[in-house]
Amino acid sequence: TGKEIIDRVLLILQIFEHHAGSIEAKLQIELARLKHQLPLVKEAIRYAKLGELHGFLGAGRYGYERYYTMLRMKEARIRRKLEEVRKTRMVRRMRRIKMGYPHIAIIGYTCAGKTTLFNKLTANSKPVGPEPFTTLSPKSSRIELDGVSAIVTDTVGFIRDLPHEIIEAFYATLEEVSYADIILHVIDSSKPLNYIYKNLAEARRILSHIGVQGKPSILVLNKIDLLDGYRDVLEQVKGVKEDNEVVIPVSAEKNVNIEQLKKVLADMLKGRSLGTNIRT
Ligand SMILES: Nc1nc2c(ncn2[C@@H]2O[C@H](COP(=O)(O)OP(=O)(O)OP(=O)(O)O)[C@@H](O)[C@H]2O)c(=O)[nH]1
Ligand SMILES: [Mg+2]
The missing domain is CATH 3.40.50.300 (P-loop containing nucleotide triphosphate hydrolases)
Structure with a gap:
């Protein structure tokens, strides 16, 4: 069921995090956790919208949307950082190959x-x-x-x-x-x-x-x-x-x-x- 899959993702990410050594690994884990969260928040927005149509739960919608936007911005930030980290690693690798x-x-x-x-x-x-x-x-x-x-x-x-x-x-x-x-x-x-x-x-x-x-x-x-x-x-x-x-x-x-x-x-x-x- 969906619940077991969610638990397994978080569990493995936790194990990853516990042993993560590099900045890149840590960023990748953060990104994976975000990716895991986004659809859940989207689902919450969908429910909140439905709620508004029916005249209840409406107040939650904007809160969730703000949260969703914040997560997307965070995602973009992590992706940018990952690019930077990859570039420096590329430089190190090129140096190694040159050696x-x-x-x-x-x-x-x-x-x-x-x-x-x-x-x-x-x-x-x-x-x-x-x-x-x-x-x-x-x-x-x-x-x-x-x-x-x-x-x-x-x-x-x-x-x-x-x-x-x-x-x-x-x-x-x-x-x-x-x-x-x-x-x-x-x-x-x-x-x-x-x-x-x-x-x-x-x-x-x-x-x-x-x-x-x-x-x-x-x-x-x-x-x-x-x-x-x-x-x-x-x-x-x-x-x-x-x-x-x-x-x-x-x-x-x-x-x-x-x-x-x-x-x-x-x-x-x-x-x-x-x-x-x-x-x-
Ligand atoms: N009996 C025996 N145990 C070994 C041998 N090599 C490794 N182990 C044991 O196997 C377990 C896993 O060893 P690791 O070297 O951490 O394995 P790994 O492949 O690096 O594992 P991950 O980093 O989790 O992917 C440890 O408890 C080691 O002590 C071996 O030649 N004989
Ligand atoms: Mg190992």
Whole structure:
């Protein structure tokens, strides 16, 4: 019912807000909350108008209309601010590209272990937690792998069936994935196979929506410490991987196979740098 959907939107926005790191993320959340409010106020105006026709509730109409106008103005203000923030981020990104560092984006479903892996790769301390949406805004750090420098970005977790008001805010936070050179796709290998397949398919849909296809990717089968053996999952996922993907089983938390992952990354980066002249 409508009521449940409303509650879910506000709930997710609240979780977003709790973890929002960047100005842009905060603005996006505010915008999403406004977008969620506007139709409700419009509905109130409609009812107030009806009330006036029938000779009651009429006094509420102008109050609601003023409120509606105020919300629209606030919306315009947030959109302007967002534009400004995006411009400065664009400048920062251009600087990064000019510095010539390749970009690695860590993506995947919420709670797959993206931030844990990011911490292992960057040796930075970042908030990790068992609750979903620990990360909202993209966070980047420079790393060096076998003498090659790269920028690693930790991204917001994917979630299925996001309410539509929130989708724009969600895609906006994934912007940095679209210009990544290499994608680290973290998968929770302790989940049932059909869940892994479904998430993989959904992740590919999200990626293609933001214009990401065929990029060199590593499917990081994380949390293998929770499995009796990972051979089965590994073979299954290898069976559905695409040509641009390699599969590597790891445990980010227990530090299993992280060195091998780094080595594969370093080789990819070196392979990529050989072909750099082709890139414009
Ligand atoms: N057993 C085990 N647990 C792990 C591993 N990696 C991460 N975790 C746990 O999984 C939970 C989620 O980890 P995060 O790194 O916060 O996951 P995330 O993908 O960044 O999640 P969001 O930021 O919410 O999208 C935490 O409780 C971690 O301690 C692992 O290799 N093995
Ligand atoms: Mg995280």
